[in-house]
Amino acid sequence: MLGYYLQLGFRNLRRSPVLTALIILTLAVGVAASMSTLTVLYMMSGDPIPQKSSRLLTLKLDNYPLDFNDTDEKLPGILTWTDVRNLREDAKGLRRTGLYGISGIVYPNKEGVKNFFADGVAVDADFFAMMDAPFIAGGAWTAAEDRSEARVAVIAAPLAEKLFGKESAIGRNLRMDSEEFRVVGVLHDWKPTPKFYRMDGNSSAGSDADDIFIPLSTALAAHRDVSGNTSCYSNADPGFEGLMRSECIWLRYWVELGSEAERAEYRDYLSAYVQRQKQLGRLPRPDKSALYNVREWLQEIEVVDDDTRLQTWLAFGFLSVCLVNTIGLLLAKFTARTAEIGVRRALGATRSQIFLQYLSEAAALGLVGSIIGVAGAFGMLHLLAKQSPNLEQYARMDPTMLATTVLLSVLAAVIAGLLPTLRATQVVPALQLKSQ
Amino acid sequence: MEIRPILSALRHNLTGALLIATQVALTLAIISNSASVIRERLAVSQRDSGVDAESRILTQRPILFSQIDLANLIQTDLDALRAIPGVESVTVTNQVPMGRSGWSSTFATERVPTAPNQSAGLYFDGGRLLETFGLKLVEGRGFRDDEIVNIDPKVQNPPPTGVLLTRRLAEALFPGQSQFVGRVFYQGNTPDSEELRVIGVIERFTTPWAQTGPGNEYAVVFPARYLNPFNHYVVRAAPGAEAQVRKAMEEALEKNEPGRVSNGQYSIQEMRDRRYRGERALAWLLVSVTVFLLGVTASGIVGMASLWVNLRRKQIGVRRALGATRGDIVRYFLTENLIITSAGIAVGVLAAWGLNGVLMSELSVPRLPLDYLLSGVLLMLLLGVVAVLGPALRAAKLSPALATRSV
Incomplete structure (x- = not known):
């Protein structure tokens, strides 16, 4: 019977076409606005590495000078080389990596390709296994290569294609600035969203995929400049060696634990580490060190900014107006059929049969509205991505959101249809028959 | 009714x-x-950036890769840019207003840790910065050409101590005052902070980040060329000459060091559009x-x-x-x-x-x-x-x- 009612509902779309069009349009616009903003919010607050986000930790240390008076400010999530070196040497946890942004001019050894500027990161060999970065060829460099400061590199698939075309990139040389790197691995199109491992707050640096990965030890040995924030609150000696010796902060550190349960143990280790450094005369202020897993980290750096939340709020306000409007329009549509x-x-x-029939009609309207609404949401996302490069990585609809969108609009139509349908069931047959 | x-x-x-x-x-x-x-x-x-004709101020940031004698290379580039017909003025600097990345430092009026400090954008004037950006001085003077020094980060010679600052920063550092030239302040608030002296006050000059808060107009300008490969060249094109200057600028910078990679060429107006997108x-x-x-x-x-x-x-x-x-x-x-x-x-x-x-x-x-x-x-x-x-x-x-x- 429900099938027949739905069929009837679709056929009835053609009755009072203006009203029908208005209802569908109202629903579609409301769905498009709310779902596109919700998609952005959902992608932003998504977990980029759900399988192990609770086991991947990063940390903050307070190495400000004792008399530093800006106490209200959040600690930045970057560390000194001294600390990163010590943490790496202590080798706690399952895997670990230090990390800092690099950039350089790439000299393609290929006709017709001009020199270009590429972004990358200097990491430790563990990085790829920690982040579950997928290789299409080759693999990570070895720990021995880390130690020997080998000139090796892992590159992203688009860069490999740009430099070497269809040929295999493995074993080929990549010239960046005045150095040659041997390509040992090519990453599949890997784009964790958000790019949690090197994002800090509102900087737009976190939006593009990294193209080149080289060993941290190699980058340091070559005095490769830092691409990203460097903060110094006490004087540093000149040059890169000065930076490495200084209390300037510029590196990130991630550690992967064997299980979530090891976190308490790691926390104890970190406190003990801070105490040991204090004995050496470093980290003079009270211990404010903190550990964050991936989800906590994304919250800490406020990936979801106020503007996105504002948009979502307003979009749902908009949807509610659309719903109220749909109720009114459905009421008008159904009232016109009182005689029938x-x-x-x-x-x-x-x-109950009348109830079911008219609710089916509302659902039919919702289904048509949802198709247009989904198309509208895709259009809106496209516009959002075009207007703000920071949003581009988030303005993508995945199957979950697509299903949610369709479900939401049908649900919205059914909810909007409840009141008019109840009204329809209250028609007193005798009165109607008399008036005809 | x-x-x-x-x-x-x-x-x-x-x-x-x-x-x-x-x-x-x-x-x-x-x-x-x-x-x-x-x-x-x-x-x-x-918001006003202090730059008087944003669409005519063009900036390009070529990465200088032959890292020998940067001072000379930068001078050659500047000379080539100045020779372009339709160019009114040329400068080299470390950052541009609304360029979204750059240098900042903290400044204070006392070298004691409890003294309030202001975070401000740190600009280097490689000569003729005021003229090129069309900034207005409200007090004191700009830098003379012979005051501009080269700073080599590998040796790190300290920058000169006579500086320009924006009026808003001056008012924040010296509340209640209206005359600022000759006043002394410090880069930082620790005992070893560098002493600086105000020689001129700029009416308005926005930072690269153009923050939403009042800090967007806090800037200090040092008379220096910072010898790293990542400087911005800035030219001021005559009215109507923008298109022709753009092309000539690109070519001139390419010619001085063939195969250079440039991070694009933008007018300050385009920087504004990107910043406020x-x-x-x-x-x-x-x-x-x-x-x-x-x-x-x-x-x-x-x-x-x-x-x-x-x-x-x-x-x-x-x-x-x-x-x-x-x-x-x-x-x-x-x-x-x-x-x-x-x-x-x-x-x-x-x-x-x-x-x-x-x-x-x-x-x-x-x-x-x-x-x-x-x-x-x-x-x-x-x-x-x-x-x-x-x-x-x-x-x-x-x-x-x-x-x-x-x-």
Whole structure:
């Protein structure tokens, strides 16, 4: 019976076409606005590495000078080389990596490709296994290569294609600035969203995929400049060696634990580490070190900014107006058919049958509205991505959101249809028949 | 006009009336808050940067890769740029206003850790910076060419101590003062902080980040060329010569070191557009939400009014037959709508304040100005009248003879 009612509902779309079009349009616009902003919010607050986000930790240390007076400010999530070196040497946890942004001019050894500027990161060999970065060829460099400061590199697939075309990139040389790197691995199109491992707050640096990965030890040995924030609160000696010796902060550190349970143990280790450094005369202020897993980290750096939340709020306000409007329009559409309902009731249809029939019609409207709404949401996302490069990585709809969108609009139509349908069931047949 | 019959008729159609009123209330709450956010964002994106002709100031940032004798290379580049016809002035600097990345440092008036310090953008003037950007001095003087020194980060010779700063920073550092030239302040507030002396005050010069807060006008300018490969060359093109200068600039920089990679060429106007893209995107999103909302609400009113006209055809006929004029019928529907809209507006004003309160505490949204709320109220009243006018006029055209048919 429900199938028949739905069929009837679709056929009835053609009755009072202006009203029908208005209802569908109102629903579609409301769905498009709310779902596109919700998609952005959902992608932003998504977990980029759900399988192990609770086991991947990063940390903050307070190495400000004792008399530093900006105490209200959040600690930045970057560390000194001294600390990163010590943490790496202590080798706690399952895997670990230090990390800092690099950039350089790439000299393609290929006709017709001009020199270009590429972004990358200097990491330790563990990085790829920690982040579950997928290789299409080759693999990570070895720990021995880390130690020997080998000139090796892992590159992203688009860069490999740009430099070497269809040929295999493994074993080929990549010239960046005045150095040659041997390519040992090519990463599949890997784009964790958000790019949690090197994002800090509102900087747009976190939006593009990294193209080149080289060993941290190699980058340091070559005095490769830092691409990203460097903060110094006490004087540093000149040059890169000065930076490495200084209390300037510029590196990130990630550690992967064997299980979530090891976190308490790691926390103890970190406190002990801070105490040991204090004995050496470093980290003079009270211990404010903190550990964050991936989800906590994304919250700490406020990936979801106020503007996105504002958009989402307003979009749902907009949807609510659209819903109220749909209720009114459905009321108008159904009221126009009071006489027909009277006849059906007089011929023996029960209230619940009328209820089911008219609710099916509302659902049919919702289904058509949802198709247009989904198309509209895609259009809106496209516009959002075009207007703000920071949003581009988030303005993508995945199957979950697509299903949610369709479900939401049908649900919205059914909810909007409840009141008008209840009204329809209350038609008194005798009154209607009399007036005809 | 008698209101009582309208009220009693409304009581029979309460659901519809409530729906319209709810819609009006929600719409008013959303659009008045949107309008205030739109105004705030657009105002931020139009702030004066101090640069006098943003579309004529072009910047390019070639990465200098032959890292030998950078001082000479930079001088050669500057000479080549200055020789371009249509170029009025040339400079080299470490960062540009609204360029979104750059240097900052903290400045204080005392070398004690408890002294308040201000974070400010740190510009290097490689010669003729004021002239090239068209910045205005309000006190003191700019740098002479012979004051500009080279700073080599590998050796790190300290920069000169005579500096320019922006008026806003001067006022923040020396509250209550109006003369700043000759005053001493420090880069940092620790005992070993560098001592600096003000030699000139710039009226306004925005930082690369152009923050939303007052810090966007805090900047200090040092007379120096910083010898790293990542400087910005800035040229000031004569009016009308922008296109030709752009091309010549690109070519000149390419010629001095073939195969150079450049991070693009932008006018300060384009830097502004990029910096404020987010603000503008949000503003336009809110504008479209507002327009759609008004459209949706208007369609709701039209739909409901049409329904009521249809349901009351007979009554209208009777009234007309009993002597009511067309004007009376139109007035009836207008008044009815005004009652519903006003009820919606009353609730909407409260909702707007409520929503604003929530948005203010949860998100960085400004307080809703009263005039925005009032404009919103007027707009909703107008919207109601315009929307109902169509159905009301149709009702007025109904023939009195209707009353005599189908009884």
